Amino acid sequence: xxxxxxxxxxxxxxxxxxxxxxxxxxxxxxxxxxxxxxxxxxxxxxxxxxxxxxxxxxxxxxxxxxxxxxxxxxxxxxxxxxxxxxxxxxxxxxxxxxxxxxxxxxxxxxxxxxxxxxxxxxxxxxxxxxxxxxxxxxxxxxxxxxxxxxxxxxxxxxxxxxxxxxxxxxxxxxxxxxxxxxxxxxxxxxxxxxxxxxx
Numbered sequence: 121x122x123x124x125x126x127x128x129x130x131x132x133x134x135x136x137x138x139x140x141x142x143x144x145x146x147x148x149x150x151x152x153x154x155x156x157x158x159x160x161x162x163x164x165x166x167x168x169x170x171x172x173x174x175x176x177x178x179x180x181x182x183x184x185x186x187x188x189x190x191x192x193x194x195x196x197x198x199x200x201x202x203x204x205x206x207x208x209x210x211x212x213x214x215x216x217x218x219x220x221x222x223x224x225x226x227x228x229x230x231x232x233x234x235x236x237x238x239x240x241x242x243x244x245x246x247x248x249x250x251x252x253x254x255x256x257x258x259x260x261x262x263x264x265x266x267x268x269x270x271x272x273x274x275x276x277x278x279x280x281x282x283x284x285x286x287x288x289x290x291x292x293x294x295x296x297x298x299x300x301x302x303x304x305x306x307x308x309x310x311x312x313x314x315x316x317x318x319x
Contacts, residue, residue, distance in 0.1 A: 161192055166199040207244055208274040209235050210313055212306065218248050220305055223279050225287060226253065226260030232306055233271060234313060241314040262286035269294050277301045277309065 155166045163186055183196045213228030214221055222228035228251055235245040249271070253263040265287040268276065275297040282288035282298065291298050303309040 158193070162195045162197070163190075163193050164197045164199075205238060205274070207235050207237050209233060209272050210275045210277060211268050211271070211273045212277045212301075212309065213251075214248070214306065219307070221277075221279060221301070221303060221309065225278055225280070225282070226251075226256075226264050228264075229254060231264075231268070233273070234310075236313060243314065259286070262290055265290035269296065275299060 157164045165182060179198045182198060186193055186196050210233070212221055212232045212234075213225050214230050214232050216229045218230055218232070230251060231249050233245075233247050233249060234243060236243055251264060252267060253260050256263060261282075269290070273296060276291060277299050279301060281300060282291075288298070290296075301309055303312075
């Protein structure tokens with residue numbers, strides 16, 4: 121959905137064209153439900169964002185760009201909120217038997233991914249993916265973390281903390297939750313994933 125224009129204003133006004141062009145150049149995939157108004161020297165923008173950790177940085181970028189590109193605007197108000205998802209994807213490192221939860225992360229042979237609906241907490245899909253970076257010598261944890269992000273993961277379960285290592289920063293910047301578990305098998309942890317208080 122693009123920015124909503126105010127029908128009471130002249131949409132051919134150069135300042136308005138610059139305003140909406142600036143927004144379209146800044147707003148990226150991951151934003152949703154964009155509403156925008158320009159009234160005199162004030163601009164108001166509201167949008168939903170999938171990765172909430174990125175919202176503050178994006179808001180600052182939008183404000184700087186609007187003030188730079190549209191001189192007559194001297195006040196920018198921005199409101200954002202997380203986009204509600206219909207499902208969440210959990211990732212768990214597992215051993216070759218695809219059943220035992222691995223004590224390792226970057227060195228885990230496989231990852232169990234499960235998609236669960238946010239309403240009703242119903243399992244929609246389960247799959248086992250082989251770790252494509254298992255034989256890498258360096259940066260294995262970061263590469264696996266970025267690979268999991270590409271698979272849309274929202275929460276990662278692990279038996280050990282990342283203690284400020286690469287994966288910690290990758291997941292933190294992407295607003296992905298990391299949970300420590302003492303469970304040893306997928307069968308043990310599976311019922312907890314569908315409990316409403318976890319989701």
